[in-house]
Amino acid sequence: MERIKGYTYGQAMSSPVSLNDLELLKTTVLFTDDDVQHLKLAGEVLQDQTDEILDLWYGFVGSNAHLVHYFGNGSAPNAEYLTAVRARFNQWILDLCKKPYDQTWLNYQHEIGLRHHSIKKNKTDNVDSVPIIHYRYLVAFIFPITATIKGFLAKKNHDAQTIEKMYSAWFKAVTLTVVLWTHPYIKENEF
Amino acid sequence: MERIKGYTYGQAMSSPVSLNDLELLKTTVLFTDDDVQHLKLAGEVLQDQTDEILDLWYGFVGSNAHLVHYFGNGSAPNAEYLTAVRARFNQWILDLCKKPYDQTWLNYQHEIGLRHHSIKKNKTDNVDSVPIIHYRYLVAFIFPITATIKGFLAKKNHDAQTIEKMYSAWFKAVTLTVVLWTHPYIKENEF
Numbered sequence: 001m002e003r004i005k006g007y008t009y010g011q012a013m014s015s016p017v018s019l020n021d022l023e024l025l026k027t028t029v030l031f032t033d034d035d036v037q038h039l040k041l042a043g044e045v046l047q048d049q050t051d052e053i054l055d056l057w058y059g060f061v062g063s064n065a066h067l068v069h070y071f072g073n074g075s076a077p078n079a080e081y082l083t084a085v086r087a088r089f090n091q092w093i094l095d096l097c098k099k100p101y102d103q104t105w106l107n108y109q110h111e112i113g114l115r116h117h118s119i120k121k122n123k124t125d126n127v128d129s130v131p132i133i134h135y136r137y138l139v140a141f142i143f144p145i146t147a148t149i150k151g152f153l154a155k156k157n158h159d160a161q162t163i164e165k166m167y168s169a170w171f172k173a174v175t176l177t178v179v180l181w182t183h184p185y186i187k188e189n190e191f
Numbered sequence: 192m193e194r195i196k197g198y199t200y201g202q203a204m205s206s207p208v209s210l211n212d213l214e215l216l217k218t219t220v221l222f223t224d225d226d227v228q229h230l231k232l233a234g235e236v237l238q239d240q241t242d243e244i245l246d247l248w249y250g251f252v253g254s255n256a257h258l259v260h261y262f263g264n265g266s267a268p269n270a271e272y273l274t275a276v277r278a279r280f281n282q283w284i285l286d287l288c289k290k291p292y293d294q295t296w297l298n299y300q301h302e303i304g305l306r307h308h309s310i311k312k313n314k315t316d317n318v319d320s321v322p323i324i325h326y327r328y329l330v331a332f333i334f335p336i337t338a339t340i341k342g343f344l345a346k347k348n349h350d351a352q353t354i355e356k357m358y359s360a361w362f363k364a365v366t367l368t369v370v371l372w373t374h375p376y377i378k379e380n381e382f
Contacts, residue, residue, distance in 0.1 A: 021327070024257045028331040030338070066215045117381070135377050136212070136370050139330060140219040143366045147221070147359065168338065175334045179327050186326050190308070190376045 004087045006124040009095070010104055012111035017180060017191075022106055029176055035169035042166040043097030045156045046149075050090045053152055058086065060144060070133045081127040096173050106180070113181035135185040142178050146171045195278045197315040200286065201295055203302035208371060208382075213297055220367055226360035233357040234288030236347045237340075241281045247339055249277065261324045272318040287364050297371070304372035326376040333369050337362045 046053065061067045062077075071077035071085075092112070099105050114120040118132040146167075153166045183191055237244065252258045253268075262268035262276075283303070290296050305311040309323040337358075344357045374382055 025327060025331055027255060028258065028328055029334040064218060067219065132381060135373075135382050136216060137219055139370045139373070140216055140366060142333060143220040143363050147362070171338070172334050175331060179330045182326075182330070185378055185381045186376050187378055190323060191326050 004091055005084050007088055007091055008111065009091075009108050012104075012107040015103075015106045015110035015180070016183060017106060017110065019103060019106065022101065022176075022180075025176055025179060026101070029172040031169075031172045031176065034165070035172055038162075038165045038169040039097045039173060041158075041162070042153060042170055043094055045153055045158070045166065046093060046097065049152050049155065050093050053093065053149070054086055054090055056148055057089070057145070058082070060148075067137065070130055070137075073129050078127050078129055081122075081125050081129060084125045096170075096177065101176075109177055109180035110183060112177075113184050116181060117184035119184055135182060138178055138182050138185075142174055146174050195282055196275050198279055198282055199302065200282075200299050203295075203298040206294075206297045206301035206371070207374060208297060208301065210294060210297065213292065213371075216367055216370060217292070220363040222360075222363045222367065225356070226363055229353075229356045229360040230288045230364060232349075232353070233344060233361055234285055236344055236349070236357065237284060237288065240343050240346065241284050244284065244340070244343055245277055245281055248280070248336070249273070251335060251339075258328065261321055261328075264320050269318050269320055272313075272316050272320060275316045287361075287368065292367075300368055300371035301374060303368075304375050307372060308375035310375055326373060329369055329373050329376075333365055337365050 061071075068077050071082050095105070095108075111120075115124055116133040116138060121132055122129050149170050150163070150167050153170070154163050158166070252262075259268050262273050286296070286299075302311075306315055307324040307329060312323055313320050340361050341354070341358050344361070345354050349357070
């Protein structure tokens with residue numbers, strides 16, 4: 001597989017969120033071993049569909065000026081930046097489904113958060129773009145990133161109950177990761 | 192109807208989020224007039240089931256020490272506080288479905304956020320409890336508050352497509368309100 005530019009999984013600094021905090025968050029989104037299994041299955045179902053998924057998500061971002069805004073600097077979006085992020089976004093889909101949610105995973109979720117926040121935005125790709133993705137859209141994206149996946153989960157002839165379980169596991173996993181990604185935006189001691 | 196203690200809808204201070212920001216957030220969660228209609232229908236479906244819904248949600252909170260923690264002060268939860276919040280939570284279900292998302296609604300979402308945050312926590316009910324509900328659980332709650340509603344939406348003999356539409360509208364609305372509730376936790380200029 002071609003190396004993904006800026007994909008530093010396994011090399012990120014330690015997350016400020018502990019594994020114990022993560023366990024309590026998993027409990028709060030009702031995340032169980034059954035979800036781990038259904039995310040693995042979702043990974044198999046989605047792995048040859050990621051280009052279509054990203055076409056859909058990028059189409060949505062591209063058709064909304066208030067969203068594509070974050071890929072530019074007041075004028076046209078930076079195509080190179082869009083492409084570089086897309087490759088990592090593709091890998092994120094697979095990692096969300098297949099990787100164990102251990103310290104390494106936790107650390108990389110924090111790294112992704114930093115890259116949305118002014119602390120690290122634009123640095124990975126060395127681009128000239130607006131300095132931060134505003135917090136509100138990270139949480140708002142839970143809906144489109146979740147709702148749009150169902151059609152793709154349904155494309156490999158699984159029964160309705162299995163699709164529903166994969167979808168539910170995906171929803172939990174997306175919610176969990178958005179909590180982790182938003183850590184840099186939260187006032188001290190309030191996370 | 193009995194007056195709900197601390198339910199100051201229509202009297203809250205102005206939200207720092209503008210109606211224009213709200214419109215862009217609605218666009219981001221794909222919220223349309225069709226969702227408004229299906230939320231109204233959801234409100235009719237749910238209005239005589241709110242006690243059962245709150246029993247379920249309170250049962251979940253009550254069975255998790257890391258959640259019930261926020262209703263006490265290091266020891267047993269404050270029963271009076273739990274009861275007062277429950278009455279407002281009940282009203283929130285109805286308001287989410289039935290109220291127009293206008294300036295008054297926007298202002299009250301901010302008031303709810305302040306009451307989770309140290310700025311106003313415990314003040315409405317004049318109770319002695321921990322000073323803040325940590326941010327992470329507000330976002331994490333998007334999952335249980337959404338997933339558990341589907342069974343209640345399905346109880347009034349609507350067809351599967353209508354139930355799915357009510358559910359989707361509810362998911363969008365919950366995501367939207369959680370974005371608004373978390374404003375007090377976000378660093379300046381990063382919301």
